[in-house]
């Protein structure tokens with residue numbers, strides 16, 4: 001038995017050292033190992049000398065060796081065939097195709113696409129901007145001057161080469177860039193990734209995705225803002241979902257509000273997701289502060305506008321009842337495969 005094992009090991013080594021660079025050498029290899037008087041046949045013959053209680057183990061070992069030799073031979077044969085077909089033969093179109101698995105869309109992408117398509121139907125177009133921003137576009141132009149306490153809520157990562165550069169904390173910076181172009185009226189949504197210096201937990205991450213919206217024209221009022229967001233909620237969550245606005249504060253809007261929807265999980269009865277209130281906050285909004293318009297060279301006596309901003313992760317968590325934000329960036333396919341694009 002030990003002898004048989006040693007023999008097999010020896011052959012394995014030999015096989016590795018075989019130089020096979022032509023079809024003739026390949027055929028010689030086949031005859032030597034797989035032929036009627038070949039190595040395999042001869043060591044199969046050794047089986048009769050193996051004691052009865054070791055036969056099973058020896059059989060397994062032999063089988064494994066046989067499979068190894070056969071698949072090695074087939075692999076080499078295929079290589080030669082392919083090499084040959086390159087120059088002479090046409091590809092065999094009857095061969096089965098290479099199987100590949102089709103992935104699924106990331107839940108954040110599914111929700112992102114849905115949000116974008118709802119606003120596109122209302123005439124909003126998509127605007128994008130850089131993730132590395134300067135202080136002006138991310139803060140100062142938005143009426144968040146240096147040392148303003150509201151900056152504390154949006155601490156971020158700074159680029160060491162230039163203290164003026166940072167990773168944007170919201171896509172409101174894209175609103176500024178678009179307003180500075182001076183083409184009015186303006187009706188845009190700004191989806192994109194944003195960053196904050198947060199301790200990572202189930203509810204917070206140092207990066208996430210937002211969609212912000214902006215509409216600037218003559219005579220835009222808070223009623224337009226509400227009607228636009230009512231439409232969004234109805235399309236996104238269904239006609240039964242209720243909406244409420246709460247007064248809030250953002251330096252770049254005045255008045256400002258936070259918008260809640262009735263809890264999707266309990267329908268407003270009160271549960272752990274809505275912390276027994278029946279409501280969950282989904283976005284911030286307001287009328288664009290005249291100072292922001294002025295900062296971008298827009299006449300605030302003539303134009304008014306509304307803006308809003310929401311986190312895509314938050315809406316995705318509510319939609320699919322995902323309880324831990326970290327799942328979205330861990331790339332675990334067992335999690336990611338569960339979502340279908342039909343939302």
Ligand code: DAH
Pocket residue numbers: 169170171172212213250252253283284285286306307308309310
């Ligand atoms: N930029 C805010 C944030 O990231 C969200 C927001 C609130 C955006 C109100 C807006 C707005 O455009 O009007 O927290």
